[in-house]
Amino acid sequence: MIETSKNKIQTKILKSSFGEIFFLDDFSKYGSSDNIRKVLSRLENEGLVERLTHGIYLKPKKDLLLGKIYPTVDEIAKQIAKRDKARIAPTGVLALYLLGLTTQIPLKAVYLTDGSQREIKIGNRTIQFKKTVPKSFAIKDELLHLIVQAF
Structure with a gap:
C-alpha cells in the first residue's frame, strides 16, 4: 500500500x-x-x-x-526561536510577569532577538520580535537577564 x-x-x-x-x-x-x-x-x-x-x-x-489547554505565549516564542536558531529575551512587562513582579499577563509579548524582526498574532495576543545587537545577549544568566530587561 x-x-x-x-x-x-x-x-x-x-x-x-x-x-x-x-x-x-x-x-x-x-x-x-x-x-x-x-x-x-x-x-x-x-x-x-x-x-x-x-x-x-x-x-x-x-x-x-x-x-x-493552549501553550503559553512564552512557550510558542521559544519554539519559534528554536526553529529559527535565534536567541530571544523577554522585555518590559513580560519580563516583569515572568519574574513574578506583576500579575498582569501582557497581551503583547515583546522579545529581543538576534533573528529576524517580526510580529505574530495568535488569537487576541501578539508576539513581537525586535531585532537587537548581539551585545544584548552578553548576560548569560537567564534570571539576571530577565531582571535587566524588566527595568
Missing part, C-alpha cells in the same frame, strides 16, 4: 505528544507547501490539530474540566 502525504503527516502528529507545536517546515519532506497546507487544513477540520496562526499548528491538550 502506498502511503499518502496525509497518512504520513497524520502518523507524525498522532505519535507526537499533546501540546506539541508544529510548523509547516516540519512536514516539508512529505510534499509541497501547498499540499501540506491542504492536508493540515483537513486535519484541523477533523480536530486532530489546531491552527494557531499562519504556518503554526498545535496538537491540543484536552482536559475534562478545562477543555483545550
Whole structure:
C-alpha cells in the first residue's frame, strides 16, 4: 500500500505528544507547501490539530474540566526561536510577569532577538520580535537577564 502525504503527516502528529507545536517546515519532506497546507487544513477540520496562526499548528491538550489547554505565549516564542536558531529575551512587562513582579499577563509579548524582526498574532495576543545587537545577549544568566530587561 502506498502511503499518502496525509497518512504520513497524520502518523507524525498522532505519535507526537499533546501540546506539541508544529510548523509547516516540519512536514516539508512529505510534499509541497501547498499540499501540506491542504492536508493540515483537513486535519484541523477533523480536530486532530489546531491552527494557531499562519504556518503554526498545535496538537491540543484536552482536559475534562478545562477543555483545550493552549501553550503559553512564552512557550510558542521559544519554539519559534528554536526553529529559527535565534536567541530571544523577554522585555518590559513580560519580563516583569515572568519574574513574578506583576500579575498582569501582557497581551503583547515583546522579545529581543538576534533573528529576524517580526510580529505574530495568535488569537487576541501578539508576539513581537525586535531585532537587537548581539551585545544584548552578553548576560548569560537567564534570571539576571530577565531582571535587566524588566527595568
